[in-house]
Amino acid sequence: MDIRHATVLYFSPSGTTERTAKAIAKGTGLPCNFVDLLAQPDYTDHFAPDELVLVCMPVFGGRLPSACPALFQHLTAENSPAVGVVVYGNREYEDAGVELLDLLSAQGFIPFSSAAVVAQHSLFPKVAAGRPSQKDIAELEQFGQQIQGKLSTFSPHGITAPPMPGNRPYRDFAGVPIKPRTSSACTKCGVCVKICPADAIPASNPQITDEKKCISCTACVSGCPAGARSFGGFLYKLAGVAFTKKNSKPKQSEFYFSI
């Protein structure tokens, strides 16, 4: 099929999913329209059969972040070829990959490729620190080239989902008890209020976090221009030491095709 351009959709609270998406997109060599779903949660589009769609999401608790499935309600497709990529912090991705492929299929996309990509852990950044590395980026660009190569033979008929590991029903994930704190450096500028995908930071007082709503995604920590939001405390540090030790062995990204 003659595919001339791509749309690249990503949800990336701490930036590694965005870097992953951009490296894969570069490898395809196609002109791309990039959509940051954290900044544009209401982004609405209908994709034609001759458009490639690349969707990249981080893994939270072996699932997609709870804010992500709702984003798909505005995205529909007419048998458009799609690639689903999950980005995870060197622990496990469990059911997140199949969850993403299922969401794509439900909206009319034809997922013919997928990947589980290793990146720095956003809650415990000593795990897979600095990834995606230059070597990872080269591998992601190569994956993009492979995607481009497959497109010429793509036909929407008779394609099964890429053979990505994962279980249905998906595992439960009720969130983590680690929530961001705000320091006295906060200027109440409101950047975090706008960026929070869970509506957990009140505009009336951005120094507060509604811990029941917060999904610990790290968007406010990465996005605060004053560096006033962070994770901390004795239990966080203790959990970090054990978690880092347990997940220190570097994992490799995995790439799947069904054609």
Ligand SMILES: Cc1cc2nc3c(=O)[nH]c(=O)nc-3n(C[C@H](O)[C@H](O)[C@H](O)COP(=O)(O)O)c2cc1C
């Ligand atoms: C709440 C939360 C849960 C996470 N759960 C997992 C997990 O189950 N497995 C894993 O390997 N990494 C996990 N991570 C790490 C992220 O998947 C990883 O750091 C990813 O690169 C973050 O993407 P981003 O930089 O685009 O935000 C979790 C991170 C957060 C914030």
